Every structure is written in C-alpha cells, then in structure tokens.
Amino acid sequence: MADLNIRDCFSLLIEDHRAVEELYERYSESDDLESKKQYLRVFIRDLSIHSGIEEAYVYPLMDKNLKHGGSLHQFSLDQHQHLKEDLKYLDTTELTEDNVTDFNQRLFGLIADLKHHTDHEEKDVFPAMRDALSMEQRADLLSQLEKAKSMVPTHPHPHTPNVSLTGLNIITTIQGYIDRSLDLYKGVDKK
Numbered sequence: 001m002a003d004l005n006i007r008d009c010f011s012l013l014i015e016d017h018r019a020v021e022e023l024y025e026r027y028s029e030s031d032d033l034e035s036k037k038q039y040l041r042v043f044i045r046d047l048s049i050h051s052g053i054e055e056a057y058v059y060p061l062m063d064k065n066l067k068h069g070g071s072l073h074q075f076s077l078d079q080h081q082h083l084k085e086d087l088k089y090l091d092t093t094e095l096t097e098d099n100v101t102d103f104n105q106r107l108f109g110l111i112a113d114l115k116h117h118t119d120h121e122e123k124d125v126f127p128a129m130r131d132a133l134s135m136e137q138r139a140d141l142l143s144q145l146e147k148a149k150s151m152v153p154t155h156p157h158p159h160t161p162n163v164s165l166t167g168l169n170i171i172t173t174i175q176g177y178i179d180r181s182l183d184l185y186k187g188v189d190k191k
C-alpha cells in the first residue's frame, strides 16, 4: 500500500477540499453582506478550479487504473455536474438582504452534497488511486495539477459537455481564459 503520509497530488486535492470548507465557514460566520459576497466569490472560484483540474487530469486516470474505473469516472462527473448546476445559481444571483435566507439554504444544500462527494473521494477514490499509480505517475499528476490551476475556468459552466479526455480540451481552455479576463476586469478579490 502506498504511504499516505507522503505529500503528493492527492494531498493537494485534499487541501483544496479543506480550503473550500473553510471559506464556507467564514461565509457562515460573517454577518455583513459585503464580507459574505467576498467569501462566496473566492469559494466559487476555488471550487470551480478544483473541479476543473480533477476533470482534466485525475478522473481520466480512473479508466485504466481502477476496477470499474470507467463507471466511477462517469459517476464522479455526474456529481460534479450536479454541483455546478447549483453553484451556477449562486454565481449569477446577486446576494441581497432580501434573498440572503434563500441563498444560505441553497448554499447549505450544496455544501451537504459537496461533503458527500469529497468524503467519497478521500475515503475510497484517492486511496485506491494512490495504490494504483506509480510514484512517477503521481509526480507527473502533481505537476499537471499545479500548472492547470492557473488555466482552468474560475466559474461553473454546467452547460459545457463533460468530455472524458485527458488534459485541458479547447473549450475548457477558452472558458478559463474568458473567466480569468472577466475576473480581472471586475477586480475579483484574491484570498
């Protein structure tokens, strides 16, 4: 069994999970609307980036390396799709005093689904992939993930077909470029 204490590509993905959970905590604990909006923007950005790098580089590796990898790949994409559809509403609706209760409920529901998804990844999927991949494959994957973080989309795009190709496809690359250009134009806050 692979050593789970070594920092590798899967540690990076698990750190992403903790980071978005923390952003949600900060959103929940904050009472003023402007702070909530700021945490929400970063939450949406970081979750979109995390989903993008998994879809481009992690999930395609399931196909050849895991038992029933093809169906697990599709199952994981379906869960991402569901999350993106919910996230899209939060990304395109202005948070106001009038809708904050509805907003919080929707976000709470999304967090429950996200937790279910990340638990599955951390308890079942990542340990199985750690065992199945060689050290060299894991090192390659880590550098691909780190590089792709600055390229994948920063917003959810549920209407873009999920194609099971390895690497960044042309649509994802263009969407990433457009998202990042608009973020820059609008001055979306850094963490």
Ligand SMILES: [Fe+2]
Pocket: 051, 054, 076, 080, 117, 121
């Ligand atoms: Fe995922």
Ligand SMILES: [Fe+2]
Pocket: 013, 017, 050, 054, 118, 121
């Ligand atoms: Fe994940």
